[in-house]
Amino acid sequence: MKTTLIILISALLGFGYGDNVWENAHYSKEVKRENDTLTASLNKRVPTMKQQIITSLTFQKNDAEDAMNFYVSLFDNSRIIGIHRWEKEGPGEEGTIMQAVFELNGQKFICSDSPPVHDWDFTPAVSSFVECKDEKEFERLFSKLSEEGEVAVPPGNYGFSQKFAWVIDQYSVSWQLNLQ
Template sequence: MQKITPFLWFDNQAEEAAKFYTSIFKNSKINAVTHYGEAGPSEPGSVLTVEFELDGVSFVALNGGPTFKFTEAISLQIACETQEEVNNFWNKLTADGGAPSQCGWLKDKYGLSWQVVPTALPRLLKQPDAEKANRVMAAMLKMTKIEIAELERAAA
């Protein structure tokens, strides 16, 4: 069991969101759904929490009502080996009301922020040639979805 589990607050879409996320990531599943009882505060029988895994990482989604919203102050980062993988996650997470942002960031249709980052980016930024690393950073800062080929051209 992992010691720290991200806990995501939704208005009333916890189960819908968990199903959406588990449909996107391999090795993912919903483990448990709990429901509100007579004590409330929501309608008895409505979903309280959903425990789920995304590629082996545990999460809990809560239907806590409209009090709190997601912000970019917290995001989930996806490490991608290939451009195909970047494109796949990017397209699925921006679908149906998601919104792209800058430098590989996006918000999904629930307002949760994600960073879709190719593993090539940190590798190219950490290289010993500072001039090349600066060109990679400058190229990345102009991007919405990160393009590996453009980063590699900048590093050449």
């Protein structure tokens, strides 16, 4: 029972056999096997939550792919998950984005190039709020996002955080940058 409890606690805390806890030679192969079984069982029980709400960006100038690539280049832990393109017979320009899925720092987004040009476009009233980890990240993101874009609120201390800025990037997407 004591061994099982140690194994269970170790599995929950993420300790493995390469850690100091398991370097004692008196633990047998049976204990390792029991630990592996318990760890596998715990991993099966931990639910993986799917992101229920995903921001969708509709571009009207056939620049969805450029925007997506730009955003993915700015944020850590970001990637393009998949791209579905308009074909020759489709309503959109051949090769443009029908729908693409990408992640920015682990957060999913969808984008597309809209075949019809609508009476509406992006509005600054809806924006992505970015908590920056440090001054360097804040300055880098502000510089890149405001380049060829528009500064709606310049960087400053507005009383609710150390530093804040609001920019509308070159693709007309709005970003709030914050540094606590």
